[in-house]
Amino acid sequence: MRRISMYLCTMNSIHLAIIEDDKIVRDSLLAYFILKEDIASVTTFHSMEAFTEDMKEHIAHKPHIILLDIQLPGMTGIDGIPIIKNILPDSEIIMLTTFEDSDKIFSALCAGACSYLSKQSSLSLIYECVITVKNGGSYMSPSIARKITRFFSKENSVSSPLTKRQTDIVHGLVDGLSYKMVAARLDISIDTVRTHIMQIYRTLNINCKGELIRWAIENRV
Amino acid sequence: MRRISMYLCTMNSIHLAIIEDDKIVRDSLLAYFILKEDIASVTTFHSMEAFTEDMKEHIAHKPHIILLDIQLPGMTGIDGIPIIKNILPDSEIIMLTTFEDSDKIFSALCAGACSYLSKQSSLSLIYECVITVKNGGSYMSPSIARKITRFFSKENSVSSPLTKRQTDIVHGLVDGLSYKMVAARLDISIDTVRTHIMQIYRTLNINCKGELIRWAIENRV
């Protein structure tokens, strides 16, 4: 662990922590950030373990923002997020990593990271991101942001294999209705509802209402 | 509708469309973008209707990127997204609006917008966004991006009101198991499963398995 502080804390002084195993990257980030006026201190760690140990000792010294790598010796950065959030609930976590798999991105965001930067990013862009986060915002590298918007987009959701009427019935079930209520809503016989549902089960290869509701929600039908 | 073209198309020449009802904003965007070298043409519209009408006539002239306002006379920008995507499946849509409600953001992204900019953004930032999108990326204003990451974060999901065992049972049901199968998985009596489920229903104020599964999925329990 290495801590360098500029003791001329201004209004917006930021205490920064960097958890990164690559010494070259770590040192270049340190050298860059320590010269910035609104960065009050920079503390670097080579692993999650080193970070948590230091936090136990110097709990008073709370970083505002943490730059976190994913690939680390020992615990991964993603597994480290809940631990950081636990000991520092008010700190913001910026992922800084070479990984751009959707899996890792969503895992990190779900765990509580607020930004996700490619390691390709320039130092000045990383700095911009830190400032953005300090101001309550969030920044994603363009390619990362694209994966996130694609997640929301319906384009990647395959077209439903169900017919119009089958979809009507599924909507009823998702709304918590019984067969009888679905029949009433669609103004058809309960036996018709049964027939449709049997056909739906065959089409989707499932065998109970629960799985159907799950399928419908997860596929946004 | 007003179309201005620079007929010195370079490799990365971008055809831009702007759908924006405020004439001042529209014209300032037009004036700004038309001077940019890599913007081959800029076409402006005051409404979705004007846009679709023009597309019917000049279907050959396909914009690559569309800057889209939400508040428009007639059809809203959000309702317009699927229409644009329908006639121009390969165009990218950048929302440019004053609205920062989570609802509108997620509606737009779900409908297929790839970026979402605050109207507060500077012209140069909007330009940066256009270039980013042209390069296959995506950009969000910091405050927008923050709302999106907050959506993923578990922090805003309230702590489960269910006990450990109740959660085990819910997981079983979400996995599509029957009471009997849940009992087998947890190695308890089916009557115990029943008792737990009744208690869960009381706690969550629901009254059937379907609603429980939906609750579990939507609350990521």
Add this chain to the structure above:
DNA sequence: TTTTAACTCACATCAAAATGTGATTGCGGT
């Protein structure tokens, strides 16, 4: 120590869902 909450199990009853078999109607395409 008493009490509370979580977890466990049993018995009983009625409603709902799953599964099967069979049939009619109407529309769009060969």
Add this chain to the structure above:
DNA sequence: ACCGCAATCACATTTTGATGTGAGTTAAAA
């Protein structure tokens, strides 16, 4: 004209789910 598919309805059976009532155990909290 014929075929297939979507949609409709009926009847029957078995399994599963929903609801109630009652009660024992354990571990932690008051």
